[in-house]
Amino acid sequence: MSETTRRRPGGRSARVRRAVLDATLELVNAHGLDGVTVAEVAERAGVHETSIYRRWRTRENLTLDALLASADEQLPVPDTGAVREDLLRYATALAAYLTTPPGNALDRALAAAGDDPATAHTRSEYWNTRAALSTQIFTRAVDRGELPPQVDPRLAIEMLVAPLHFKAVFTREPLDPALPAQLVDLVLRGLAA
Amino acid sequence: MSETTRRRPGGRSARVRRAVLDATLELVNAHGLDGVTVAEVAERAGVHETSIYRRWRTRENLTLDALLASADEQLPVPDTGAVREDLLRYATALAAYLTTPPGNALDRALAAAGDDPATAHTRSEYWNTRAALSTQIFTRAVDRGELPPQVDPRLAIEMLVAPLHFKAVFTREPLDPALPAQLVDLVLRGLAA
Amino acid sequence: MSETTRRRPGGRSARVRRAVLDATLELVNAHGLDGVTVAEVAERAGVHETSIYRRWRTRENLTLDALLASADEQLPVPDTGAVREDLLRYATALAAYLTTPPGNALDRALAAAGDDPATAHTRSEYWNTRAALSTQIFTRAVDRGELPPQVDPRLAIEMLVAPLHFKAVFTREPLDPALPAQLVDLVLRGLAA
Amino acid sequence: MSETTRRRPGGRSARVRRAVLDATLELVNAHGLDGVTVAEVAERAGVHETSIYRRWRTRENLTLDALLASADEQLPVPDTGAVREDLLRYATALAAYLTTPPGNALDRALAAAGDDPATAHTRSEYWNTRAALSTQIFTRAVDRGELPPQVDPRLAIEMLVAPLHFKAVFTREPLDPALPAQLVDLVLRGLAA
C-alpha cells in the first residue's frame, strides 16, 4: 500500500497522494469512518474532488487504501524466541490498535466493504498477508520444538485475534487488558494438549 | 430500537409491524443488506413510508429490528447432556446461520450500527442475551463435572463464536464444514488443561 | 381558559371551542401565522387534535375563525359627527391593528386563503361586513351635507384602507404614523372636488 | 434570492436556469402558485430536483425568482406627456396583469413570503424599483406643471395601486374595468386641490 511509483521525492503525484491519504486519516480520527466525506478530504488536502475520484474511484477504496497503509506499520510481528511472549505482544498490540480511531475504523471499513472483485482482492490480500506474517510465530515455535508439529497455525491465530476484532466491532465493549493473556493461554493450552 | 408502543395483537398496528418486518427480511434475502430501501419496504408491505419512519425512525433501526427478531429463532441452545456435542451443534448452527442472507446481513448490520445510546442499548442487550444463553452450555458442563469449575464461560464461548463471525464479515471466506469441530476441540482442550 | 364553570351553553363543546381559539391566538402571537400548527394548538388547549379537525376541518378554517372573531372587536366604527375625524380614527385604529401580530396574521391568512366555496363565502362575508360598517362614515357625512351625494363610499373607503393593508402585507414597511392623516386628506380632497 | 453565481450565458448552467424558470411559470399558469411543486418543475424542466435546490434553496425562492423576473416585462411605465393618460394606462395594465395567473400568483407569493433577510431584501428591492419607476409619472407631471410641486409621489402611486392589489389578493372580487379611471380621477383631484 505504500506508494510504489515514487519517481521524484516531491513530484506532484506523490504530493497529492500523500496529502489526500493524510487528510483521510485526519478525518477518520476526527469524525470516525462515517464522518469521512470526499468533499472534505479534498478540501483539507487542498486538492480537487475530481482528482480523488480519478485515482481511487470510490470513497470505499480511498478509506481502505488510507487505513490499510497505516495498519501494517502498527502491527509488527514480534520474534522474542518464546511463543507465549510473541503471541502476547502481538495480541496486546492488536488490542491496542483496535481501540485507536484508525484501527477501529479499519475494522469497520473492512466489515462494510463490498464484494466486488477489486475489493475482494484487496481484502483477501490484506488478510492473507497478515496471516502469513502472524503464523510465523507458530511455525517458529514448532521449529523450536515449543509446539507439536501438527498445530494448525491459521486456526490458532484466528482463535487469538478473532475475539479481539469481535469485541471491537460487534460487542463494542472496552477491551479488558487481561484479555490478551487469557486468550494466549487458552490457545496455547489447547495446542499443547 | 423497536417501536415504542404496541397495542392489541391483531390490531392494525400489529399488522403493519408484521408486514414491514416481513418485507424487510424479504428484501434482505433478495438484495442484501444494502439493497434494503425504506421506500421498497413500504411498497412491499403495503404500508406508507411515513409509518415506517414513525416507528423505526431510521433504516438502521428497521433492519436491526427485523434481523434481530429473526436471529433468536435460528439459534436455539442445545442441551444434549454432553459439552462437546452441545458446542458442536451450537457452532454448527451458528456457522450455518451466518452463511444465510439474513444471518450474514445481521452481522454486517451490527458491525455497521452506530454508537448512539439507543443502538448501543440494543446491541448490548442482544449480545448479553446471546451470551447468557450460550454460556449455559458451560455452566451445565461444570455442574456435570465435565469441566473444571474455574472455566470462564464468556471467554470460552467467545473464542468459539468469534472466529465464525470473523470469517463471515472480515475475511469472507467460505466456512469450512470442519471448522466448528476444530474450534470446539481446541477450546475444550484449552479449558480442560 | 377562564370559563371553566359554565356548562349550560354548550358545556364541554363550548369549553373546547374557547380553549382552542384562545390557544390559536396565543400561538399566532408567539410564532406568527405560519408558526401555528394544529398539534401545538391541541396541546396548548389541552384538547386532542382530532377534536380540532372534527370542528374546523382544516387549519386554514381554524386560523381564519380565530382571527376573524378577534378582528371585529378591534375595529369599531367611530361616529364623532365629523367625517375627517371619523376617518382619521378609523384609519389610525386599522393601522395600529395591522401592526399587531393577530392583525398582521389576519391579513396574511386572508391573502393565503383558498378559493373553495366555503372560504370564498367567509371571505366575502367578512369584507362586506367591514365595508358596510365603514362606509357608514361616508353616508352619514353625506346626510350631514359634509360631502356631495354622488360620492362612492365603497371606492372611497378602499382608497383609504388599501394602502394600509398594502404596506402591511406587501412592502412590510413600518407604518408611518402620519400616513393615516395623509390618506384621509387626499381622499377627502378628492371627494370634495 | 436568485441564484448566486452565473457564469457564461449559454453554458449548461444557463440552460438549466432558463428551463427551470420556464417550467415554473408554466406550472403557475397551469395549477396556480400552490400547484407548483419542485418535483414537477424538475421533471418538466428535464432537470434533477437537486439542481433546483442547489440554486434556489427553497421553493419560495424559486417561485419568487420566476415571477419577479416576468413582472417587470409586463409593466412598462408609460410616458404620453399627460399625467392622467399615463396613470390610466399604468393602472389599467396593472389591473390586467393582476388578473393573469402569474400576476395574481406574484401578489400571493409576495404576500406569503417570509421575513428572513434574503427575502426581505428581495422584497424591498422589488417594491422600491417599482416605486422608482412609477413615481416618474408624477415627477414628470410636476416638471410639466400639471401638478403642484408639493405632491408626494410615493403616497399618490400607492393610493392608486394599493386598491388594485387589495382586490386581487384580499377581496378577490373581479376588477371592474372602470376602476382604474375612478382611482386615477380621485387621486388627481386629491392632488390638485
Next chain:
DNA sequence: GGATAAGCGAGACGGTACGTCTCGTCTTTTG
C-alpha cells in the same frame, strides 16, 4: 332517569412535499 346520540381522548396511519446529503460524472474554463 335511563336510553341514546353527540362529542372527545387516544393512537396510529395515509399522503404530500420539502429539503438534505453524498456519491460519482460531466462540462466549462483556464493556465
Next chain:
DNA sequence: CAAAAGACGAGACGTACCGTCTCGCTTATCC
C-alpha cells in the same frame, strides 16, 4: 491541451405537517 473548478445527475434519507380513521369512553340531551 490537460487539469482545476464547478455544476449536474442520481438516489436515498429523514422531517414536518396535514388530514383521516377506528375504537372506547364520557357527557349532554331527550323521552
